[in-house]
Amino acid sequence: MGCNGSKTCETTKNSTCNCGSDKCPHCKHNKDKNIVLYVLGGPGSGKGTQCAKLKEKFGFIHISTGDLLREEQNKDTELAKEIKAVLESGALVSSEILVKLIDEKLNTLKGQKVLLDGFPRNEENINAWNSIIKDKVPKPLVLYFNCSEETMHKRLIGRSQTSGRSDDNEEAIRQRLKVFSAHTVPVVEKYKKENMLIEIACESGPEEVFELTEKHLKERHIV
Numbered sequence: 001m002g003c004n005g006s007k008t009c010e011t012t013k014n015s016t017c018n019c020g021s022d023k024c025p026h027c028k029h030n031k032d033k034n035i036v037l038y039v040l041g042g043p044g045s046g047k048g049t050q051c052a053k054l055k056e057k058f059g060f061i062h063i064s065t066g067d068l069l070r071e072e073q074n075k076d077t078e079l080a081k082e083i084k085a086v087l088e089s090g091a092l093v094s095s096e097i098l099v100k101l102i103d104e105k106l107n108t109l110k111g112q113k114v115l116l117d118g119f120p121r122n123e124e125n126i127n128a129w130n131s132i133i134k135d136k137v138p139k140p141l142v143l144y145f146n147c148s149e150e151t152m153h154k155r156l157i158g159r160s161q162t163s164g165r166s167d168d169n170e171e172a173i174r175q176r177l178k179v180f181s182a183h184t185v186p187v188v189e190k191y192k193k194e195n196m197l198i199e200i201a202c203e204s205g206p207e208e209v210f211e212l213t214e215k216h217l218k219e220r221h222i223v
């Protein structure tokens with residue numbers, strides 16, 4: 001059995017974990033495989049800000065699914081048009097399209113700690129991951145930024161003045177919050193039951209939330 005990065009794992013106290021499980025992010029046999037942390041949180045929860053801080057302080061590779069899709073929509077292709085329309089509406093993009101983009105990105109990395117920000121947001125995302133990427137990386141842990149809907153709404157309205165994002169308008173914001181509670185909250189619940197969740201309260205300011213995040217990751221020997 002792999003240690004799976006749990007708090008109680010003795011092997012995580014040094015870098016020579018030898019459990020042999022491909023699900024263990026610490027095992028020396030997995031040293032060339034990327035360690036992936038899924039990062040979840042509603043729109044406006046501040047997960048992007050925390051990922052940027054983690055990247056700066058601990059050298060994580062930060063892959064934001066929203067940024068991946070925004071990059072892709074600027075290309076001159078049919079796929080770009082399709083993605084653009086979905087992003088503007090605040091709905092979710094097809095999992096197959098997104099997971100292929102993630103796979104391409106992960107294939108360029110080796111043995112790195114990766115924050116996958118904004119994934120998985122629904123059951124379809126999970127299924128696409130399982131069929132395309134699952135066997136290439138140790139089992140991810142999930143960093144969840146838990147925030148009230150009221151706070152997220154307030155932050156998004158504030159950000160809409162300056163972000164220039166096509167989905168930072170009242171209608172798309174409402175839709176994104178709705179999609180989050182209908183599709184992503186059940187995913188969060190599932191990971192909670194499976195003991196894969198690192199949950200962080202994020203009502204307070206970015207510095208305070210970062211302190212908490214760092215503390216939780218240190219407890220799990222991830223940083």
Ligand code: ADP
Binds near residue numbers: 042118
């Ligand atoms: P936010 O978290 O504020 O909604 P993001 O930049 O993370 O902002 O995502 C913007 C949009 O990108 C989403 O509304 C959705 O259309 C698309 N998107 C991001 N992640 C996913 C995903 N995992 N599955 C499907 N669509 C996604």
